[in-house]
Structure formats: C-alpha cells, structure tokens
Amino acid sequence: MRGCSKVLLKPRTSEEVSHILRYCHEKNLAVNTQGGNTGLVGGSVPVFDEIILSTALMNQVVSFQDISGILVCQAGCILEELSRYVEERDFIMPLDLGAKGSCHIGGNLATNAGGLRFLRYGSLRGTVLGLEVVLADGTILNCLTSLRKDNTGYDLKQLFIGSEGTLGVITAVSILCPPKPRAVNVAFLGCPGFAEVLQTFSTCKRMLGEILSAYEFMDAECMQLVRQHLQLTSPVQESPFYVLVETSGSKVEHDAEKLSSFLEHALGSGLVTDGTLATDQGKTKMLWALRERITEALARDGYVYKYDVSLPVDRLYDLVIDLRARLGSQAKHVVGYGHLGDGNLHLNVTAEAFSPSLLGDLEPYVYEWTAGQRGSVSAEHGVGFKKQSVLGYSKPPEALQLMQQLKTLLDPQGILNPYKTLPTRA
Ligand code: MLT
Numbered sequence: 001m002r003g004c005s006k007v008l009l010k011p012r013t014s015e016e017v018s019h020i021l022r023y024c025h026e027k028n029l030a031v032n033t034q035g036g037n038t039g040l041v042g043g044s045v046p047v048f049d050e051i052i053l054s055t056a057l058m059n060q061v062v063s064f065q066d067i068s069g070i071l072v073c074q075a076g077c078i079l080e081e082l083s084r085y086v087e088e089r090d091f092i093m094p095l096d097l098g099a100k101g102s103c104h105i106g107g108n109l110a111t112n113a114g115g116l117r118f119l120r121y122g123s124l125r126g127t128v129l130g131l132e133v134v135l136a137d138g139t140i141l142n143c144l145t146s147l148r149k150d151n152t153g154y155d156l157k158q159l160f161i162g163s164e165g166t167l168g169v170i171t172a173v174s175i176l177c178p179p180k181p182r183a184v185n186v187a188f189l190g191c192p193g194f195a196e197v198l199q200t201f202s203t204c205k206r207m208l209g210e211i212l213s214a215y216e217f218m219d220a221e222c223m224q225l226v227r228q229h230l231q232l233t234s235p236v237q238e239s240p241f242y243v244l245v246e247t248s249g250s251k252v253e254h255d256a257e258k259l260s261s262f263l264e265h266a267l268g269s270g271l272v273t274d275g276t277l278a279t280d281q282g283k284t285k286m287l288w289a290l291r292e293r294i295t296e297a298l299a300r301d302g303y304v305y306k307y308d309v310s311l312p313v314d315r316l317y318d319l320v321i322d323l324r325a326r327l328g329s330q331a332k333h334v335v336g337y338g339h340l341g342d343g344n345l346h347l348n349v350t351a352e353a354f355s356p357s358l359l360g361d362l363e364p365y366v367y368e369w370t371a372g373q374r375g376s377v378s379a380e381h382g383v384g385f386k387k388q389s390v391l392g393y394s395k396p397p398e399a400l401q402l403m404q405q406l407k408t409l410l411d412p413q414g415i416l417n418p419y420k421t422l423p424t425r426a
C-alpha cells in the first residue's frame, strides 16, 4: 500500500512525542505513527494527509536485567538489533519474524505481531511486562513496570498492544526475554498429504515435548515459487507439502537424538517421505530461508491477494483447495503456508495484475468461509486499513461497539491513525 504525507516528524524522546501530540490535539491534526513500515495491512501508511510520526530515532536500549532477562527499550529499536543485543547477553527476543531487519519493536507491539516463535513463547500479550504510551492529548502514561506479577486491576497495556496506533503512541517497552537455547536443531520434511502434516504435528508434540519450538508448513506451490523467484532449492525430494520443525533445548546431543528418533519414526510410518536435519547454524538458516522468504517470492510473482486467517487445524488447508477450484485459471497461484502449530494459515493468491472480478470471487467468500469455522479474519497481521471492514466476521456487534467507545474515550477527536482498525460504521 502506498501513501503520501507532507510532514514527517522524528522525535527522539517521549517528551517530544508528547509535545507533538499536544499540538496536534489542539489543532485537530491527524497523526499516523510509523515504525519500520513493514506491516501487511496498511496500518502504518497515511491515507490522506496525516502527519507521519516516525519512531526511527527512538532507538535506545534503556536497561537489561541479566538475571531476569527483562529488556527495557524505546519503541524505535529494530527487532534484529535487539536480538543481537540480548543474544550477546545469552538471551533471545521472545519473537522473531521475516521482517526483523527493519521492523521496530514498537510496531511489533502496536500490531501484536505473531511470527515464528509464537508456538514456544506465546503472544506478546504475555511477554510484554510494561509499556509507556503517549495519549492523544499528550499525556504520558507510564506503565513501564518490569514485574512478572502485577494484579492491580485493569491491565491497561493490553489496550495498546494490537491497537495499531489508534489509542496512543507506544514510546517504550519492557519485555521478558527467554534464555538463549544451547541447542537449536531444524528438520525439514516432505509430507505426502495434509493429513500427514497434521499427524506429524501430533507425533512431534508427543515425541519432542518441551523442546519443540516451531512447526511451520508450506505447500508445493510455495516451494515452486521460492525456487523460481529466489533460486532456492528444496533439500528434500518433491512433495505435496513441506514441514519445518525446530527444536530449542539445553543439550545438543539430547535434542539431536530426540529429533533423529522422531524422524526415523515419521519416515518409518510413512508420515514423511523424505527429511533432512540441520544442527549447524549455516544449514539451519538455509532451511529457515525456504519458509521465511515465501512472502518475498510471492511479491515477485505478480499482484498478491493476502489472507491471514486462524482456523481449526484440521480444516486449515480445505480453504486453499476450495479456492483453487473456485478461482480456476483466473489465479496464477493459490498457495497455503504458515504457522500450523498456531492454527494460522497464510493464504495467498497471485495474478498478473489486480482484477476486480478476481477480488469479487475472493471476498467476501474467504471471510464467510472463515466465519463459518468460527475462525479469525486476522490471525496475526492485524487490521490496519485493509481489514477494518471485515472485523464483523470475527467479532460480535457488541464487541465492535465497545471498541468504538474505547476509541472515543482515549482519542475523542479521532486524530490517532484515523481510518484504521475500527470498522467505518461500528
Ligand atoms: C509469514 O509468516 O511469512 C508472514 O506472516 C508474512 C506473510 O504472510 O506474508
């Protein structure tokens, strides 16, 4: 999504953010907060002439506690730089995603980004301990505590996590980092069908237990696209589905042994037709690239219609099959991949160019299908500008109304990231 603005402001401190918002509040000027601008639903892109408030210069680490692993930093720190910082201290960030090289931690929180470590470390709603937020009128709300337990009434920080800059501007964060695992191993597998992908997941959970840290899947068309556009080659023989299993534990030999016996079992029982293991960093990275770079390969294939839905795992791939039949030759590719361990499907459709008739075949069909399974129309990418009109498929009218009331309470003039997140008519 493209936008334009005449004004870009780059504050360095929360006080500067407060001055900017106080001024904008008085003059009734709209503000669009922007981090790394890597979101997939247009939340960080101005729609008309909003002032862009960039967090790019708010990139300082405030403190790190070696014993507890609690990091406090400004909102504009780049995720990959934070990862490096905490890894030097023997910890890791609780989240990781393909856009790590440019996304900001403040944006990760504002969009409640999911990513590749969700299965193991859970949502940011659990790992974030505190936030500092500047409200629409310039008030600085300091909830930047670093306590594991704080049961003092409403958990206000949760309001701002996932609010996409519509309720306040996140300026600093306190986040709990897990210890760096001593051993990270990856298995890349070929599966003969989706039923086997599901069975392999159950087997994995039982055989790998607490060391399982990711279970990602991609279909054969995804592999074809990463090969065609990025020249990446499959490390296993051609299969209808591929699975990436990651383990993170404390003992290399122990984890490798567990993973090998799982692979032996999966191969022996026909759940998996081919597989390869990686214990060194180079090969691990190479295997992860096949999964992480699918988005990039899709972007090179043409116009991309993107859907990010949560579904019951056993129905997850039916939507892809259904759409392939529905769209026929209108689409170049209909692909399914994603965080299977989290019940999160990324359904993407590519075509030579944007076509209103193809869009008409996709929507509201995809949303109705998802609602029919009581799924979510946005599993992890958020709502932004692109999905606000479809929230009703996943939330009842009473919930949308309460969201609108909260917006009115916190931003009565509607200056914060207008036209985003909330349905136009709630
Ligand atoms: C991913 O899991 O690769 C991301 O959410 C990006 C995407 O779906 O395009």
Ligand code: ZN
Residues within 6 Å of the ligand: 115, 338, 339, 346, 380
């Ligand atoms: Zn994803």
